[in-house]
Amino acid sequence: MNRSLTALAAGSAAALLLSACGSDGDSSAESGGSLVGEGTGEDCVIEDPVPIGAALSLTGGAASYGESQQRGLELAAGHLSENEGVSYDLTIEDDGTDPRQGITVFEQFVEDGASIIIGPTLSNTAFQAQPIAQEAGVPVLGISNTASGITEQGDYVFRVSLTEQQVIPQTVQQATEAYGLEQVVVMYSNDDAFTESGYEVFAQSLEEEGVEVLDTLTFSTSDTDFRALLTEARNAEPDAIVVSALIEAAIPLVTQARELGIEVPIIGGNGFNNPQLMADAGEAAEGVVVGAAWNSASDNPANADFLSAYEEEYGSQPDQFAAQAYAGMTVIDHAVRAGCSGERDAIQTELGNVSEVETVLGTLSINENRDAEHEAVVQVVEDGQFTVLD
Amino acid sequence: MFGESTLVFIALGGIFAYSFYAVLVAGQLSLGQAGFAALAAFTSVAVGPSPADVGELPALLIGLLIGVVVGAVSAVVLGLPTIRLRGVFLAIATLAFAEAVRILLVNAEWTGGAQGTSVTKVVTPAIAWLALLLVGYWFWRQGPSRYGRALAAIREDELAARAMGVDVGRHRLSAFVAAGAIAGAYGVLWAYYMRLVAPEDFDFVAAIDGLVTAVVGGSTLFIGPLLGSGFLTMVPEIQREIGVDAGWVRPFLSGLLLLLVILFLPGGLASLIPVRRTAPPATGGDLGSEHERLSTRTHPAAGEPVVEVSGLGKDYGGVHAVRDVDLTLRSGEVVGLIGPNGAGKTTLVNLISGLVPATSGTVRVLGVEPGRTPVHRVAAAGVSRTFQHSKLFPRLSALDNVLVGSHLVSRPTFLRRLLWLPSARRDEQQALQHAARCLARVGLGERASVPAAALSYGDQRRLEIARALAADPSLLILDEPAAGMNHVEATGLSELIGSLAAGGLTILLIEHNVGMVLRTCHRIVVLNFGEVIAAGGPQEVVKDPAVVAAYLGGSAGEGPDLPGPAAAARPEGPTAEGEQP
Numbered sequence: 024m025n026r027s028l029t030a031l032a033a034g035s036a037a038a039l040l041l042s043a044c045g046s047d048g049d050s051s052a053e054s055g056g057s058l059v060g061e062g063t064g065e066d067c068v069i070e071d072p073v074p075i076g077a078a079l080s081l082t083g084g085a086a087s088y089g090e091s092q093q094r095g096l097e098l099a100a101g102h103l104s105e106n107e108g109v110s111y112d113l114t115i116e117d118d119g120t121d122p123r124q125g126i127t128v129f130e131q132f133v134e135d136g137a138s139i140i141i142g143p144t145l146s147n148t149a150f151q152a153q154p155i156a157q158e159a160g161v162p163v164l165g166i167s168n169t170a171s172g173i174t175e176q177g178d179y180v181f182r183v184s185l186t187e188q189q190v191i192p193q194t195v196q197q198a199t200e201a202y203g204l205e206q207v208v209v210m211y212s213n214d215d216a217f218t219e220s221g222y223e224v225f226a227q228s229l230e231e232e233g234v235e236v237l238d239t240l241t242f243s244t245s246d247t248d249f250r251a252l253l254t255e256a257r258n259a260e261p262d263a264i265v266v267s268a269l270i271e272a273a274i275p276l277v278t279q280a281r282e283l284g285i286e287v288p289i290i291g292g293n294g295f296n297n298p299q300l301m302a303d304a305g306e307a308a309e310g311v312v313v314g315a316a317w318n319s320a321s322d323n324p325a326n327a328d329f330l331s332a333y334e335e336e337y338g339s340q341p342d343q344f345a346a347q348a349y350a351g352m353t354v355i356d357h358a359v360r361a362g363c364s365g366e367r368d369a370i371q372t373e374l375g376n377v378s379e380v381e382t383v384l385g386t387l388s389i390n391e392n393r394d395a396e397h398e399a400v401v402q403v404v405e406d407g408q409f410t411v412l413d
Numbered sequence: 414m415f416g417e418s419t420l421v422f423i424a425l426g427g428i429f430a431y432s433f434y435a436v437l438v439a440g441q442l443s444l445g446q447a448g449f450a451a452l453a454a455f456t457s458v459a460v461g462p463s464p465a466d467v468g469e470l471p472a473l474l475i476g477l478l479i480g481v482v483v484g485a486v487s488a489v490v491l492g493l494p495t496i497r498l499r500g501v502f503l504a505i506a507t508l509a510f511a512e513a514v515r516i517l518l519v520n521a522e523w524t525g526g527a528q529g530t531s532v533t534k535v536v537t538p539a540i541a542w543l544a545l546l547l548v549g550y551w552f553w554r555q556g557p558s559r560y561g562r563a564l565a566a567i568r569e570d571e572l573a574a575r576a577m578g579v580d581v582g583r584h585r586l587s588a589f590v591a592a593g594a595i596a597g598a599y600g601v602l603w604a605y606y607m608r609l610v611a612p613e614d615f616d617f618v619a620a621i622d623g624l625v626t627a628v629v630g631g632s633t634l635f636i637g638p639l640l641g642s643g644f645l646t647m648v649p650e651i652q653r654e655i656g657v658d659a660g661w662v663r664p665f666l667s668g669l670l671l672l673l674v675i676l677f678l679p680g681g682l683a684s685l686i687p688v689r690r691t692a693p694p695a696t697g698g699d700l701g702s703e704h705e706r707l708s709t710r711t712h713p714a715a716g717e718p719v720v721e722v723s724g725l726g727k728d729y730g731g732v733h734a735v736r737d738v739d740l741t742l743r744s745g746e747v748v749g750l751i752g753p754n755g756a757g758k759t760t761l762v763n764l765i766s767g768l769v770p771a772t773s774g775t776v777r778v779l780g781v782e783p784g785r786t787p788v789h790r791v792a793a794a795g796v797s798r799t800f801q802h803s804k805l806f807p808r809l810s811a812l813d814n815v816l817v818g819s820h821l822v823s824r825p826t827f828l829r830r831l832l833w834l835p836s837a838r839r840d841e842q843q844a845l846q847h848a849a850r851c852l853a854r855v856g857l858g859e860r861a862s863v864p865a866a867a868l869s870y871g872d873q874r875r876l877e878i879a880r881a882l883a884a885d886p887s888l889l890i891l892d893e894p895a896a897g898m899n900h901v902e903a904t905g906l907s908e909l910i911g912s913l914a915a916g917g918l919t920i921l922l923i924e925h926n927v928g929m930v931l932r933t934c935h936r937i938v939v940l941n942f943g944e945v946i947a948a949g950g951p952q953e954v955v956k957d958p959a960v961v962a963a964y965l966g967g968s969a970g971e972g973p974d975l976p977g978p979a980a981a982a983r984p985e986g987p988t989a990e991g992e993q994p
């Protein structure tokens with residue numbers, strides 16, 4: 024009798040302990056109920072706020088992008104909280120542009136019970152950190168990663184950012200038609216994963232369009248003086264200069280090209296899609312062609328609202344990183360409401376079903392490879408504004 | 414806060430910092446480790462077997478082996494041309510290497526360029542910490558070994574280390590190779606943990622990170638790199654944990670903390686740990702029989718020539734520091750070398766000990782030709798010396814200074830210490846006892862654990878003699894050992910030299926204290942303006958008119974009464990200028 028009592032006591036103590044442990048780790052997955060709501064779509068009501076973690080590069084080399092993304096996310100979170108039924112608990116963490124911290128932040132989010140993690144700013148960090156979420160069954164949504172293979176890492180990895188494969192071929196095709204390109208010079212910074220993979224797609228698309236590449240010139244992301252390379256490019260007498268670079272390099276490159284009397288179009292990729300280009304390069308930016316995932320001049324209502332709200336909140340124009348971050352939150356909200364559940368697996372399932380959602384990037388769907396599909400845009404700078412190239 | 418990744422990054426950061434520690438202990442500032450790590454990581458991923466084929470652990474072990482070899486080999490390739498560079502020049506050269514490697518890898522096809530290469534994750538916290546502990550163990554055992562002391566000596570004073578018979582070039586290169594091997598291991602572990610290895614992981618910032626980790630942790634105690642890595646890895650984690658806003662504040666606070674550590678703990682975090690300095694063994698027991706175990710050299714028989722100098726000259730530009738000097742020292746002789754300041758005495762002993770090559774003439778010392786033979790070989794032949802301006806190893810204890818002196822007569826112990834072989838302990842004990850005896854002989858037995866820099870001037874001079882004696886030399890050169898000593902100390906020194914000479918040691922003594930020279934030396938050589946102006950027994954030399962003229966200036970009619978310390982002080986005069994180098 025006595026023994027069985029002791030056993031019972033020990034057993035119940037162990038059970039208590041186990042349940043305590045269980046609810047400690049992944050509260051969202053285990054505690055159940057509170058993240059699952061009732062209703063669907065706009066009528067969905069979820070009791071608890073849905074925890075979202077975002078690992079961004081707020082300091083270090085990629086801080087300028089991370090900051091835009093942070094603004095986009097916070098603006099979106101503010102807007103979404105005005106809607107009834109579902110609220111979000113957005114935690115933004117800094118990875119310091121250091122893959123080690125990226126991994127640690129992902130681990131932390133997984134442990135703290137984030138329902139979804141918004142992916143790191145840089146593609147290389149994404150490759151290194153995402154598997155942690157994949158293994159733990161936490162969905163990841165990339166908002167700026169354009170390298171190929173990102174979503175191939177697992178069935179929990181999604182993205183709203185278009186790959187270069189989706190943007191650049193269209194850019195090359197439309198520019199070739201508009202300017203009758205036959206011969207071009209290609210320039211790119213070869214020590215950055217983003218610009219290098221952009222270059223690869225440029226080279227491939229140019230070949231497909233039958234445009235001859237006279238010369239391929241490389242530089243470093245940290246370079247600021249491109250005069251020697253540009254002189255070389257000018258002497259080749261191309262019909263256009265195709266550039267895969269980040270905005271930091273794009274601005275001096277464009278400015279110096281015009282100084283050297285290069286009047287042919289300069290064609291850039293996603294990295295150029297930044298209002299900073301017109302702000303800093305001024306006159307020199309005129310005629311620069313930018314293929315991008317976001318049409319800043321688009322007058323779709325979502326985008327118009329976003330532009331004015333962003334300007335009001337931060338006093339400056341948003342760039343593509345902010346727009347994609349904003350769209351990421353829109354897509355997450357859609358997925359949560361579609362299943363009316365803030366649980367990890369439900370979000371994963373519903374992200375796969377995202378189809379024709381209205382976002383600032385346009386009408387967005389997620390395909391079977393978990394990559395986003397929406398219209399890319401080819402823009403040209405005219406009178407200090409991005410306008411659609413036609 | 415202590416997630417899996419945090420644990421792994423503390424270990425990996427520690428290993429990388431050890432690759433900097435490996436050369437910092439020898440006083441080398443290298444930034445090439447990032448290059449070694451990058452080469453090792455990419456090579457082992459490209460060449461090594463895939464974990465899918467051979468299993469995860471074998472793949473990692475083979476990868477590590479490849480990485481260590483690649484790191485070590487590239488360190489040799491880089492080290493051979495650059496090892497002669499010192500300080501900031503070495504740092505720049507190695508940094509250039511690391512940058513060249515990064516550019517190479519960015520532009521190479523097989524590395525995947527800037528987008529890097531995907532790798533299977535194999536490394537777990539247990540593996541990372543095991544690797545860290547192995548590397549830490551290596552340096553723990555290295556510290557108090559003959560090899561470790563030689564590296565510390567090179568760091569403290571390279572020239573003195575050479576004069577004690579340490580082959581500086583070889584030691585520096587081996588430290589460099591150890592750095593390469595460890596950096597290689599780090600690169601491989603990094604690759605097999607991060608899942609993606611890209612050239613940017615081994616850029617300038619990474620190199621600086623490794624250096625900062627090693628310096629913050631402390632580069633004189635083996636635990637330093639581990640402390641540094643723990644500190645630097647945990648600072649962002651703790652800030653995150655206590656809710657410091659994400660953004661610029663965090664790196665700012667990290668920088669501030671770093672600044673505070675460097676300001677208030679110049680020796681790094683490791684300086685918080687009290688260090689037990691090597692204590693001299695309790696003297697007692699049969700010291701005589703212990704002495705047998707040290708590999709003593711065979712000294713030339715009494716009367717055999719030890720030093721043969723003929724027609725020796727040394728010019729510095731137009732200055733003839735030493736001109737046409739002929740000199741022979743026979744075993745067992747105590748020869749005094751005197752002369753006014755600037756007479757060329759120090760230049761002559763530098764020629765004899767091989768520190769400077771002669772312009773003309775020949776020197777043969779104990780079967781070697783100094784000037785054409787590296788200094789450490791001259792030392793190995795049995796020449797040991799002190800310096801006019803003390804060249805001790807300031808941060809090492811008196812005992813450790815003397816232990817470095819016994820470099821040539823003790824046996825290497827590092828590898829045996831790694832394996833805990835009892836013979837290594839015995840050898841270390843013998844070396845310690847030998848050193849303690851040398852210290853006791855100059856009267857410093859009580860001050861064995863005091864850092865050399867903290868000793869009084871007179872004690873420093875005596876410590877230098879003890880260090881020189883520890884090499885069991887056949888020829889002992891003492892360059893102004895009594896300078897700065899008071900009357901009592903000088904007398905004591907004089908007695909010490911006398912007792913050494915009585916033991917059959919050949920001594921060349923440079924001294925301004927003429928009284929002491931007259932008391933101690935069998936023979937005296939007088940130099941003036943680089944030339945020998947007199948040589949012979951003490952009494953002859955004192956009466957030599959040329960000597961009198963040199964010391965008093967002009968031509969004195971009668972011989973001075975030099976034999977007395979009071980008179981000896983007179984000729985020296987208030988000359989401010991130093992000796993020729």
